[in-house]
Amino acid sequence: MEFKVKTGGERLDKVLADNTELSRSLANEQIKAGLVRVNGLAKKPRYTVVEGDIISYQLPEPEVLDIQAEDLPLELVYQDQDVAVVNKAQGMVVHPSPGHPSGTLVNALLFHVKDLSGINGVLRPGIVHRIDKDTSGLLMIAKNDQAHEKLAQELKEKKSLRKYLALVHGNLPSDKGVIEAPIGRSDKDRKKQAVQANGKPALTRFIVLERFGDYSLVELQLETGRTHQIRVHMAYIGHPLAGDPLYGPKKTLKGRGQFLHAAQLGFTHPSTDEIRVFKAPLPEIFEETLERLRKDY
Known part of the structure; x- marks a missing residue:
């Protein structure tokens, strides 16, 4: 190459x-x-x-991973013959990689869920979409290929509901708004994404729920699903996520990474065509930080 x-x-x-x-x-x-x-x-x-x-240059031979079922804690919010909804814990990687060969959501799914779609291969069975390691919250899991295709198509057509809660730095000037800025891999750091003129279209809607002077609690709705989209968009408008080690400042709220939680997930059920909406409460550390901010502000 x-x-x-x-x-x-x-x-x-x-x-x-x-x-x-x-x-x-x-x-x-x-x-x-x-x-x-x-x-x-x-x-x-x-x-x-x-x-x-x-x-x-040459790329090294990919490491062959042997994906094993693991009896890891997993919160199954919903499950039927076609789909499962899980509330992923903060700190858990979604699928195995050379850097994370075990302890992932996929390892847990292989243990707790009987059937998983095979469209994404052995490394990502059932995985329709992803959230970052240090982002908590809801994910839809396909249990067969037909369900996977329908759920993935709905995501592609921007019909799925994905709402997040985040603590961000600063006091946003508007109570609500839309961030529409294309995202691509950063030219300066290959580990990061950035707003780029030649990036893929990305749109995020936000509503400010609470203000704490130096921080704000924001609800964000994804219209697209670019890598690190919320983290990049909020940093782009000058309000990076609290605790974000990649896009935020060093002086921030103490936690376990970015304060970002996938709080609501909605989709059309692949078999019944029923609209299903699920909610997940904030993780304990997120809730405790909010209470401390309310008390201090």
């Missing part, structure tokens, strides 16, 4: 990490192992790239 350097002046290992799926440390290892070439020649990680350089 290869790419052409658009802007020179930076180290080879950084440019490689910024333009590929490789982390900075793995990029460094690949360069030292002689698996990276610049215009056909091996270079050191500190080599300063020049505009027009052709960098060729």
